[in-house]
Amino acid sequence: MRFFINRKFSYLIIIHFLALSSWGQDPSNMPQRQLQAELTKLLDSGNYADAMPFFDELKIRGQDDPDINYENIVIGSPMVFPSGYMQMYAKTMDSSYISKAAEFCGSFVAKYSGHADAIKLLQMQDTFLRMDQKWNEAVQVIEKLLDPTQAFREKIEEGKRSDMLNLYLGRAQCYHTLQNWVKGEVAFRELLTISDEARDEDKAAYAISCLTEMFVVTKRVDEVFPLLPRLSAETPARYDMRLNVNLMQGGDQLKEKGRFVEASLLYALTMTAEEVKNYYTDRIARISAEKSRLSSFLKNPNLPKRRLSILRDKDNALTMKLTTAKSHLAIAEKTASFTTNLRWSKASNFQDTKRFWESFWGFYWLYKEDPDNELAEDFIYAAFASANTVKFAEKSFELGEQYLANKNWLKYGSDVTNIMANAYRLEAEKQAAIAEGLQTALSTLDKEKAARAKQSSEEQYQRFFELCDRFLEKDPGNKYAVNFVNMMGSVYFKQRKFDQLLEKFAGYVAGVPDANKGYINNQSFAEGPAMPSALYLSGISLLSTGKFEEAKPLLAPIVGVYVEGLPLADGTLSNMSQYEEVVDE
Structure with a gap:
């Protein structure tokens, strides 16, 4: 019986504590004094996300209790609300919290434009709107803050220079994304100027990236060249997907005008979609790891308030960087690969500038690394023709035989067969001349060399006649038929056969x-x-x-x-x- 009573008593204790725990987690079940105490504790610890349900409960109670002035509570601590929403977003990655944060900032400033935190809230609203990719709304907020006729700008200029720089960056980003080049050009140039003054290379690189894309899109490609030396830096702006697509298109524009050397500069700077994906995949991993380390610090209950505030700002900044990086990665993943087109353009441009060896290797590896591509026949033929141009006999024979071995390739069959037949004929004659020159040789080494040359010549002639006969049997009406007949006639006459x-x-x-x-x-x-x-x-x-x-x-x-x-x-x-x-x- 004693055991039964003790066990029953234990159950009651457990149930009691569970009830208390449950009661403590639900603000609606708390007495007013406890609710305020718990809320104060959460705010002091910087845990704004968990504080949000308490504010919601205060708002509900304020409708019936005249002693609770919810409006004054909001006015007294407006920064808590967007910070809380962003903490919730950081935990859940639910973008609806970004929208709620932006909406709160906008509505608060609309009602209390003279509030001490109004400028800070507008800056936060701009950040949230850009995170939510609401570019038109975001740029309206930024233009309001930068408007010299309003008091906002003067107060921002009195504060940190980085705040002003971030506004210029945000404005440029909005116009760049919207491709509003008329307003964008002014925004890009002003961002470049203020970034150079602040010696902020990342933001300057972004301004240059925007200007470069704008010049290509608006057919002002000549204005790109003064910017090119500054595009080589390793910055996130350098890996913007649209920038790299436009660099390639700018190269194409110059190539069409016969400006091959200048085109090669733009082609050389172009990053492929795969390179962009790799960059942002790595960047996301690095930012995520940094956020994880920062989260560990934020869990420390003994952090000074100032230190806690700095770390939370840094965490919010990392959250935005992470969101931006994921957005760039998503764009890169949706972008069809243009690597093949870029490599083809580079190789053909080398050919146009008479850099024939670079052209050959460009075409050669384009085929070798993607032999199943639907354009593989074009790749191998270009490599084959380039090998002949640089007189690279080994690769010429290799590529020519691979082309002829593929029965589905017909587009350049006549050209390849004609060139290959002539190449075998010339090589056979060369080997025959070597063998003839060593006929009177006395040394064993020279005799062996003569024998090898003679055998090689016979093999080359055999392949030559095979190609000629096959072509004439298959397509005797082809224009190249004359070449094959004349080449065979030349061989027969030289050999008196x-x-x-x-x-x-x-x-x-x-x-x-x-x-x-x-x-x-x-x-x-x-x-x-x-x-x-x-x-x-x-x-x-x-x-x-x-x-x-x-x-x-x-x-x-x-x-x-x-x-x-x-x-x-x-x-x-x-x-x-x-x-x-x-x-x-």
């Missing part, structure tokens, strides 16, 4: 013509542009082997026409070396 030429071109097998073989007997080929060249080369080959009568029917159709600049008045050449010179050209 007339029988192989006649077999391929005219269908001669073992000296006997076969109407079912040879290019000239192919109807599609016969209707194409390469037919005269094939007839001419076949006729000359027959003449070279002494078959004059058989050559006549081949040469007769082309008497009087030009093949590679050579007049064929009589269908003959004065000598073989003359033909070889013409074909080489």
Whole structure:
């Protein structure tokens, strides 16, 4: 029985304390004296967020109790209310508290414009409106504070210089976001002037960022260049998404006008969307960590009031920075990647300025790092063409073969095949010359070198003929068909392999013509542009082997026409070396 009574008594004690605890947490259940005592305690500790329900309860009680003058309470401590809302926002990240804070500041100053805290509340209202991205409303508040005809400005100038600087920054930010360039230009220039006077590099960088974007958008890109040296600083303004998009567009504008060197400056300064994302992701992490450390300090109940006030102001400033950084990150994440366009513009601009090696590597890595891009065919062709321009044979062969291996790429197929075939021909001739030059070599090393060169030459020639035959079989009516016929003719003539030429071109097998073989007997080929060249080369080959009568029917159709600049008045050449010179050209 004793145990039962003790246990029952214990339960009653627990219930009693729970009731007291519950009673203490709900201001509506508190007696007036306790409510005021608890509220005072919260205000003294700087815990304005938890104090807000107590003020709400006082407002309700004041409607029925004449001894409670809620209006006087508000007038006596107006700064508590926006601070409380912002503390609640910092805890919950619920943006409705920002709106409530801004609304309170505006309504209070409208009723009590002469209050000692009116200017401070208007400054806070501006900050809250910008945090809430209500730019039109925010700039109206700022213009009121900066209006020289009103008393607000004079009082602000008497205070901290940073307050005035923050107003200029806020005004520039509003007009920049609204893209109101008419009013914005004045705001940006004034911000730059006052920032330079205060030696505030971050705010000066933002002013320059705004001016740069404005000049590009309004087609005044020449006015950007004096600002460029100051855009290289590592500041948040440098990573503004719109600034970087406009830097690229400014480069495009200059490129279209043929001002390639100036365009390269803007391209070089442009940050990609990915770089902007990385910057703000890192910035958000750093600010969040700093806020977390600051929160630990704020929990200290023994902080002096002055120190507590400073730390709370810093916490509010960090909250705004965090909100701004998240806003920038959200914009960057919504922005479609323009990295590919930027890299393409840079590479093509290098080409225009005859910086061919930089152009080649730009195109090369653009393809290599994104081979599945829908524009990959354009990338690899640009890299291939650039490799040929700088005579980078290794990369030229690598890229050309990769292009030809992709059966879905057709846009530049004719160009690539033509260039590749000629490259294999020239390389084969080069290796053949090396092998021939070492024919009389005595050393083992030179003999091995000659053997390798000969084998390489044969392999290059084999690939050359494969490309030529494949192209002529697939597209004999193409304009490049003439090139392939002439290149093959050049090789056959240099090697004095007339029988192989006649077999391929005219269908001669073992000296006997076969109407079912040879290019000239192919109807599609016969209707194409390469037919005269094939007839001419076949006729000359027959003449070279002494078959004059058989050559006549081949040469007769082309008497009087030009093949590679050579007049064929009589269908003959004065000598073989003359033909070889013409074909080489």
